[in-house]
């Protein structure tokens with residue numbers, strides 16, 4: 279089959295491309311910048327500009343739509359990158375006669391979600407459900423792996439800082455899942471008829487509070503650090519300042535924003551059973567997962 283992947287240059291996208299490379303599929307990636315991805319055809323285009331999608335879906339059998347952001351910059355708002363991009367891709371798929379559409383969503387999406395990230399992803403799901411295409415929607419919890427920006431951020435921070443920040447109580451639960459498992463579900467769904475028009479939670483076997491996540495990272499890297507709880511009000515002020523400074527003065531996404539703070543205060547948990555069974559995942563503990571790539575003190579750092 280010929281598959282079009284959007285967001286192929288990202289953390290999850292690169293793992294999906296790696297897994298697809300071992301299968302008898304042909305891959306085209308939609309990218310807005312020149313990309314160093316090897317072994318794939320590249321269509322240069324911006325998902326926010328429908329005109330630039332012309333030809334991107336020619337001769338394509340299935341779309342994997344991954345594009346997403348965690349922080350806004352300029353025209354790249356949650357609504358444009360999640361909702362409008364999905365509208366553009368669905369419309370391009372309909373015009374090109376592509377039937378199969380696999381969508382990256384997120385755990386926690388719902389119509390009246392407090393965070394705009396979740397609301398914009400919910401709106402994208404609604405577009406897919408009403409599209410008449412043969413769709414599958416995946417909703418992962420936090421995804422980790424060798425190249426993630428979450429576990430690695432705190433592991434790196436703990437190398438240099440005696441203190442690690444915890445926003446609020448740090449008690450909200452997450453169900454971290456390895457990127458390899460997420461990618462396996464996307465790749466498996468392409469040809470799995472039982473996944474047609476279904477939505478799956480993608481989450482690991484454990485429900486961990488943020489503090490437990492930090493403790494596991496520290497334990498695996500053999501470090502002891504103080505955890506400093508930052509009151510939510512203070513974190514909100516910091517985030518508001520970063521949201522102003524980064525995009526306006528530096529043209530970059532801020533490292534923390536108020537929408538993320540909203541999500542951090544909610545549990546991000548789901549039921550992994552359906553995806554685990556259908557795609558034959560073998561869940562591993564968070565500790566086992568990060569031991570594959572975090573290097574303990576004294577072992578090379």
Ligand SMILES: NC(=O)c1ccc[n+]([C@@H]2O[C@H](COP(=O)([O-])OP(=O)(O)OC[C@H]3O[C@@H](n4cnc5c(N)ncnc54)[C@H](OP(=O)(O)O)[C@@H]3O)[C@@H](O)[C@H]2O)c1
Pocket residue numbers: 284285286287288289290291309310311323324325326344345346347348354359382383384385417418419420421422
């Ligand atoms: N990572 C997680 O824990 C997690 C959890 C749940 C859901 N998700 C979802 O999974 C998806 C992939 O996440 P990720 O962690 O792989 O993110 P990532 O590493 O930041 O990758 C995002 C991808 O989207 C592309 N992109 C962003 N804005 C774009 C635009 N305006 N036009 C074209 N491409 C654009 C990026 O392309 P460039 O290379 O050009 O920037 C990149 O390929 C997202 O939809 C995210 O919301 C992630």
